Amino acid sequence: MKQVYNFNAGPCILPRVAVEKTAQALLDLNGSGMSLIEISHRSKDFEAINSECIALWKELLSIPDGYHVLFLGGGASLQFCMLPYNLLGAKAAYVESGSWAKKAIKEAKLFGEVAVIASSSDKNYSYYPAIADIPRDADYLHITTNNTIYGTELHGSIDSPVPLVADMSSDIMSRPIDVSKYGVIYGGAQKNVGPAGVAFVIVKEALLGKVKRAIPTMLDYRTHIAEKSLFNTPPVFAVYAMCETLKWIKAQGGLQAIAALNRKKADTLYGYLDNESKMFVGTADKASRSLMNICFVMTEQYKDKEEEFLNVAKAAGMVGIKGHRSVGGFRASTYNALPLSGVQALVECMREFEKKF
Numbered sequence: 001m002k003q004v005y006n007f008n009a010g011p012c013i014l015p016r017v018a019v020e021k022t023a024q025a026l027l028d029l030n031g032s033g034m035s036l037i038e039i040s041h042r043s044k045d046f047e048a049i050n051s052e053c054i055a056l057w058k059e060l061l062s063i064p065d066g067y068h069v070l071f072l073g074g075g076a077s078l079q080f081c082m083l084p085y086n087l088l089g090a091k092a093a094y095v096e097s098g099s100w101a102k103k104a105i106k107e108a109k110l111f112g113e114v115a116v117i118a119s120s121s122d123k124n125y126s127y128y129p130a131i132a133d134i135p136r137d138a139d140y141l142h143i144t145t146n147n148t149i150y151g152t153e154l155h156g157s158i159d160s161p162v163p164l165v166a167d168m169s170s171d172i173m174s175r176p177i178d179v180s181k182y183g184v185i186y187g188g189a190q191k192n193v194g195p196a197g198v199a200f201v202i203v204k205e206a207l208l209g210k211v212k213r214a215i216p217t218m219l220d221y222r223t224h225i226a227e228k229s230l231f232n233t234p235p236v237f238a239v240y241a242m243c244e245t246l247k248w249i250k251a252q253g254g255l256q257a258i259a260a261l262n263r264k265k266a267d268t269l270y271g272y273l274d275n276e277s278k279m280f281v282g283t284a285d286k287a288s289r290s291l292m293n294i295c296f297v298m299t300e301q302y303k304d305k306e307e308e309f310l311n312v313a314k315a316a317g318m319v320g321i322k323g324h325r326s327v328g329g330f331r332a333s334t335y336n337a338l339p340l341s342g343v344q345a346l347v348e349c350m351r352e353f354e355k356k357f
């Protein structure tokens with residue numbers, strides 16, 4: 001197979017072993033003579049996979065009692081609406097730290113008053129806005145812990161007087177977190193925890209059943225809690241691959257070990273940008289830098305060389321480093337499964353390019 005370094009922002013690189021196990025299960029699941037995508041979702045085989053996957057979530061994140069782990073369709077985008085449907089009675093507070101947060105805010109407004117208590121839109125979301133004055137009459141505070149497009153991440157914890165809700169699509173399982181500080185954590189799986197096609201929701205049951213409105217059955221978290229995410233036909237393939245991805249995380253030594261490796265990768269690239277490069281410069285405020293999505297551009301002097309570098313990097317096997325159109329330049333996503341050698345290869349490629357000028 002061709003050797004590439006996959007820096008895609010999501011869907012993205014997954015642990016090779018998880019992909020191989022899934023490929024094998026696609027051909028023959030556990031010697032059943034059937035493919036993973038041919039079995040019944042009510043079969044013992046799939047129930048075991050579903051239960052194991054839930055158990056791994058609980059183990060890796062030390063999820064306390066009173067919380068449920070759900071696997072749902074519709075991506076993180078459906079959660080932008082499902083969340084306020086279930087939790088927003090009159091008012092909710094939101095932090096606008098990027099375009100995904102903005103999309104979440106738009107949906108929440110359909111359900112009640114939304115107080116945007118912090119925003120970094122004034123500087124194209126290049127920093128994580130300070131969170132203060134959380135209104136005590138809000139039903140919850142919504143944050144996006146990692147802004148995939150702008151390469152900023154919330155560092156440090158928030159003490160919220162109201163339930164804290166987080167979109168963790170792009171930094172879940174990149175480090176240990178204290179789940180007890182949150183009311184709901186959700187995201188699309190297609191970065192650190194699996195392929196596209198499934199969203200995860202970790203929800204504190206005590207928060208549910210408080211809103212007055214009628215909730216359609218499929219959009220009611222309680223439906224999926226009661227049925228262990230098997231109310232309707234689940235995305236069997238995506239859940240299987242997610243389970244294999246979580247097994248790999250566990251085999252690496254869990255989230256402490258994963259976090260240390262992620263820190264090393266980020267330090268390697270940010271270190272080069274800060275201490276060595278005259279050509280490339282990071283776009284995110286230093287205090288807000290993401291460990292998952294590293295955004296950088298060429299300085300004014302070399303701006304016209306961006307296209308050329310993209311071509312050089314591509315020829316060297318670097319995939320997916322073109323920046324999002326909202327930021328331009330480059331974005332290297334360094335999710336869990338990307339090895340340190342991938343970042344080292346990218347830095348080497350940048351160094352060599354720079355030498356030419």
Ligand code: PMP
Nearest residue numbers: 075076077100148167169170188
């Ligand atoms: N939130 C964040 C932080 C994201 O990065 C993304 C997707 N990249 C989404 C939400 C939307 O996820 P989905 O495509 O699963 O709806």
